Amino acid sequence: MTDAPETEETPVAEEDRSVDEDYALDNRAVAQVLEAVAEGDKARLTALFEPMHAADIADLLEQVEPDERRQLVLLAGSLIDGEVLSEINEDIREEVIETLTSEQLADAMRELESDDVVDIIEDLDEDRQEAVLDALDMVDRIAVEQALSYPEYSAGRLMQREVVIAPEHWTVGDTIDHLRGQDDLPEQFYHVILVDPRHRPVSYVTLGRIMSSPRTTPLASITEESFRKFEVDEYEGDVAYAFNQYHLISAPVTDADGRLVGVITIDDAMAVLDEEHEEDVFRLAGVGDESLSNSTFEIVRRRFPWLGVNLLTAILASVVISLFEDVLSAVVALAVLMPIVASMGGNAGTQSMTVAVRALATRDLTGSNAWRVVRREAMAGLLNGCLFAVVMAFVGSIWFGEPLIGVVIAVAMVVNLLVAGLSGVLVPLTLERFGIDPALASGTFVTTVTDVVGFFAFLGLASLVLL
Amino acid sequence: MTDAPETEETPVAEEDRSVDEDYALDNRAVAQVLEAVAEGDKARLTALFEPMHAADIADLLEQVEPDERRQLVLLAGSLIDGEVLSEINEDIREEVIETLTSEQLADAMRELESDDVVDIIEDLDEDRQEAVLDALDMVDRIAVEQALSYPEYSAGRLMQREVVIAPEHWTVGDTIDHLRGQDDLPEQFYHVILVDPRHRPVSYVTLGRIMSSPRTTPLASITEESFRKFEVDEYEGDVAYAFNQYHLISAPVTDADGRLVGVITIDDAMAVLDEEHEEDVFRLAGVGDESLSNSTFEIVRRRFPWLGVNLLTAILASVVISLFEDVLSAVVALAVLMPIVASMGGNAGTQSMTVAVRALATRDLTGSNAWRVVRREAMAGLLNGCLFAVVMAFVGSIWFGEPLIGVVIAVAMVVNLLVAGLSGVLVPLTLERFGIDPALASGTFVTTVTDVVGFFAFLGLASLVLL
Numbered sequence: 040m041t042d043a044p045e046t047e048e049t050p051v052a053e054e055d056r057s058v059d060e061d062y063a064l065d066n067r068a069v070a071q072v073l074e075a076v077a078e079g080d081k082a083r084l085t086a087l088f089e090p091m092h093a094a095d096i097a098d099l100l101e102q103v104e105p106d107e108r109r110q111l112v113l114l115a116g117s118l119i120d121g122e123v124l125s126e127i128n129e130d131i132r133e134e135v136i137e138t139l140t141s142e143q144l145a146d147a148m149r150e151l152e153s154d155d156v157v158d159i160i161e162d163l164d165e166d167r168q169e170a171v172l173d174a175l176d177m178v179d180r181i182a183v184e185q186a187l188s189y190p191e192y193s194a195g196r197l198m199q200r201e202v203v204i205a206p207e208h209w210t211v212g213d214t215i216d217h218l219r220g221q222d223d224l225p226e227q228f229y230h231v232i233l234v235d236p237r238h239r240p241v242s243y244v245t246l247g248r249i250m251s252s253p254r255t256t257p258l259a260s261i262t263e264e265s266f267r268k269f270e271v272d273e274y275e276g277d278v279a280y281a282f283n284q285y286h287l288i289s290a291p292v293t294d295a296d297g298r299l300v301g302v303i304t305i306d307d308a309m310a311v312l313d314e315e316h317e318e319d320v321f322r323l324a325g326v327g328d329e330s331l332s333n334s335t336f337e338i339v340r341r342r343f344p345w346l347g348v349n350l351l352t353a354i355l356a357s358v359v360i361s362l363f364e365d366v367l368s369a370v371v372a373l374a375v376l377m378p379i380v381a382s383m384g385g386n387a388g389t390q391s392m393t394v395a396v397r398a399l400a401t402r403d404l405t406g407s408n409a410w411r412v413v414r415r416e417a418m419a420g421l422l423n424g425c426l427f428a429v430v431m432a433f434v435g436s437i438w439f440g441e442p443l444i445g446v447v448i449a450v451a452m453v454v455n456l457l458v459a460g461l462s463g464v465l466v467p468l469t470l471e472r473f474g475i476d477p478a479l480a481s482g483t484f485v486t487t488v489t490d491v492v493g494f495f496a497f498l499g500l501a502s503l504v505l506l
Numbered sequence: 507m508t509d510a511p512e513t514e515e516t517p518v519a520e521e522d523r524s525v526d527e528d529y530a531l532d533n534r535a536v537a538q539v540l541e542a543v544a545e546g547d548k549a550r551l552t553a554l555f556e557p558m559h560a561a562d563i564a565d566l567l568e569q570v571e572p573d574e575r576r577q578l579v580l581l582a583g584s585l586i587d588g589e590v591l592s593e594i595n596e597d598i599r600e601e602v603i604e605t606l607t608s609e610q611l612a613d614a615m616r617e618l619e620s621d622d623v624v625d626i627i628e629d630l631d632e633d634r635q636e637a638v639l640d641a642l643d644m645v646d647r648i649a650v651e652q653a654l655s656y657p658e659y660s661a662g663r664l665m666q667r668e669v670v671i672a673p674e675h676w677t678v679g680d681t682i683d684h685l686r687g688q689d690d691l692p693e694q695f696y697h698v699i700l701v702d703p704r705h706r707p708v709s710y711v712t713l714g715r716i717m718s719s720p721r722t723t724p725l726a727s728i729t730e731e732s733f734r735k736f737e738v739d740e741y742e743g744d745v746a747y748a749f750n751q752y753h754l755i756s757a758p759v760t761d762a763d764g765r766l767v768g769v770i771t772i773d774d775a776m777a778v779l780d781e782e783h784e785e786d787v788f789r790l791a792g793v794g795d796e797s798l799s800n801s802t803f804e805i806v807r808r809r810f811p812w813l814g815v816n817l818l819t820a821i822l823a824s825v826v827i828s829l830f831e832d833v834l835s836a837v838v839a840l841a842v843l844m845p846i847v848a849s850m851g852g853n854a855g856t857q858s859m860t861v862a863v864r865a866l867a868t869r870d871l872t873g874s875n876a877w878r879v880v881r882r883e884a885m886a887g888l889l890n891g892c893l894f895a896v897v898m899a900f901v902g903s904i905w906f907g908e909p910l911i912g913v914v915i916a917v918a919m920v921v922n923l924l925v926a927g928l929s930g931v932l933v934p935l936t937l938e939r940f941g942i943d944p945a946l947a948s949g950t951f952v953t954t955v956t957d958v959v960g961f962f963a964f965l966g967l968a969s970l971v972l973l
Contacts, residue, residue: 069874094751102875218718228714229696246713247695251685284561286773305772306753316783324860331865335885342857343890353849361842374841375828382820386792390809393791398798407536408569418802423810
């Protein structure tokens with residue numbers, strides 16, 4: 040919106056510039072919008088929204104309080120268009136849709152491409168789905184219903200049905216003439232897909248190549264090597280991986296018979312990658328699917344199970360400690376020092392695990408280098424273990440004036456960091472082998488192992504040496 | 507490569523299909539390549555590489571052992587082309603480049619666009635940089651040297667200098683005629699950028715719109731609203747954010763005088779987002795910049811400092827414990843239970859922190875909703891604290907037959923989970939305010955707080971109640 044026309048209200052024009060400079064909302068923009076809402080000033084709200092990108096309006100809706108949001112949507116009405124709806128986080132989208140009138144919703148939906156409608160509709164409950172479907176033209180409705188018949192998270196859900204195709208034998212001139220005759224081309228397209236007589240995609244040509252070639256050039260002579268196609272039921276994560284790995288901009292999608300049914304573009308793939316990133320980061324930290332706009336009760340409900348699992352593993356570690364009550368009563372220094380061994384093991388394990396989980400996600404850790412990585416992590420754990428063992432031998436001996444305590448903590452440190460390095464790789468690899476997302480469960484397993492091994496090694500050795 | 511021509515060697519053709527099916531390397535592909543290398547069979551290696559995408563060849567180079575890699579590069583020679591080099595992880599790229607002859611390197615560089623050459627060259631040491639620059643044509647060399655004069659991580663480093671422009675007053679017909687006359691258009695381009703007489707970009711037109719409009723249509727009448735431009739010295743992270751937020755495909759870059767100097771395309775932005783994401787995941791886990799191809803010593807060296815910081819914070823927690831040696835000697839049950847309080851606090855804090863760090867990275871957590879999020883996290887911590895307090899009151903009382911122990915752990919749990927929720931948001935917010943990457947340091951601060959508070963609350967209360 041760099042060159043958005045200036046409006047008469049100075050604050051809006053200034054707002055515009057500051058939105059543009061930061062590529063994000065600033066506090067002032069939010070405050071001004073809320074002011075307009077409080078005053079019920081639709082004209083001002085319209086002026087404030089005018090220079091804003093749909094994505095920024097969506098962010099604004101996500102950031103305000105739930106009742107401010109309702110007021111805002113009520114006042115904004117048709118300013119919340121299809122683009123804004125498709126940018127909004129799904130957690131609050133339903134809430135926004137419920138506040139809109141059916142007419143506003145219908146208008147909003149009509150301007151969207153089929154993939155965006157599907158993306159919005161799939162998260163709604165059935166009544167709302169029906170309402171949105173009713174708002175669509177018959178052609179769009181059939182397209183959307185067809186898309187919804189594909190499994191969730193499949194290429195079929197991700198694709199748009201609007202495609203630009205040409206028969207294999209066409210020339211550049213044929214193609215340009217044909218396109219000039221079309222009046223509902225997709226909003227964004229980057230390739231003309233070549234199809235055979237049975238409507239199967241065989242290759243594609245970039246628009247750049249078409250435009251820079253003489254009219255008589257056969258399309259078949261300027262096709263791109265990068266061509267890849269996907270089947271409707273392929274997992275969206277695999278599609279996104281391929282877009283990222285092979286730098287695709289768009290790719291055709293085929294049905295089981297190989298016939299062209301749609302096209303996936305890079306913005307769809309980027310959205311999937313973004314979601315997968317967020318999921319990985321959250322799962323590694325034991326956070327489920329949540330967002331900043333969730334209420335307190337929702338996040339309590341979503342985080343409770345993970346904390347519950349952690350409680351069980353923490354109790355397991357305590358049971359291990361309780362096996363050594365004798366030596367703990369005799370030498371209280373052990374109670375002081377034992378968390379250090381567990382903490383260092385937990386951290387080293389988390390380091391190895393994070394690298395392994397990430398490498399599995401980017402498919403850099405495979406059967407062919409797994410053993411090399413396991414060996415490397417074990418060696419690294421052992422080496423760091425030895426380094427910190429020396430440090431702790433001194434600290435332990437000097438702090439408690441008892442060299443044997445230093446020896447015990449040093450040995451436990453080496454053992455636990457070795458185990459941390461090993462389990463940091465082996466746990467995610469094993470989970471992946473059994474088809475469990477390693478991001479989801481690795482953390483709990485790895486820290487349980489390092490806690491149990493850490494306490495057992497430290498207190499067990501202490502029992503042998505100090506009692 | 508779906509439609510790669512079949513070769514005579516059956517295994518290769520099969521390989522091809524399996525690479526395509528999995529969108530990644532499989533073990534067999536790697537094993538076959540290593541076999542060919544062991545036999546010094548260049549013909550077979552060529553046949554094996556033929557159907558593979560440069561990105562997959564790069565992955566293969568990353569996955570094999572260092573000496574296998576050297577053998578492979580020596581045999582492959584010019585098969586390691588510019589595209590493969592630009593796909594390779596920078597940690598091993600230098601190693602691969604050193605194995606290539608200067609002639610092979612020169613050939614590889616010559617086929618790349620200026621942004622890819624810059625991306626490769628900026629990580630090399632000076633001697634190597636000189637060698638690569640010498641391999642380039644004068645025009646390319648000047649372009650690359652110019653790009654290297656922009657700060658690291660700036661839009662100037664990211665952009666390619668090859669641009670497709672048109673004066674504002676041109677028509678669709680003018681543009682197509684002009685493009686047909688060009689013989690070195692960029693490999694990928696999606697927009698024609700309109701420039702004013704002083705070579706400042708004012709808008710752009712998608713190729714799709716140009717192709718589907720009559721020849722007489724003025725370009726100025728079919729420009730895109732999505733137009734955004736960047737300055738050469740803007741931070742690449744801001745550029746990538748804008749591409750993602752506003753669904754950009756390409757965007758012009760201007761110098762300080764607003765003149766067009768290059769264009770950034772979505773693949774560059776995706777690469778930046780990917781790097782930033784990896785950095786965040788790694789930093790949250792206390793892992794520096796590392797990759798699977800790093801040697802054992804390299805990862806020991808990179809992880810040691812983080813473990814060192816953790817050791818200091820663990821010792822701090824131990825000092826807190828040592829304040830309560832009396833009560834620990836008197837009631838050994840406390841030593842058994844205390845890690846539970848710290849562990850639950852650490853986990854709850856990590857949950858809040860991860861959500862906050864992620865929201866800061868995606869710019870969803872801003873000044874306008876910070877207080878709401880802080881309140882929400884505090885409330886959620888308090889509620890989960892109360893829930894787990896009830897559980898632990900029972901467990902503690904029954905396990906050790908002493909209701910007071912149950913009371914102590916319950917109260918400590920509530921306190922620590924409240925503190926965990928608060929510090930989980932406040933620490934990242936504070937770091938961000940001081941310009942420190944919250945992903946980098948939040949984890950250490952938050953777990954230090956929850957450890958110290960957890961031990962202090964639990965043992966302190968126990969001293970008051972049980973002694």
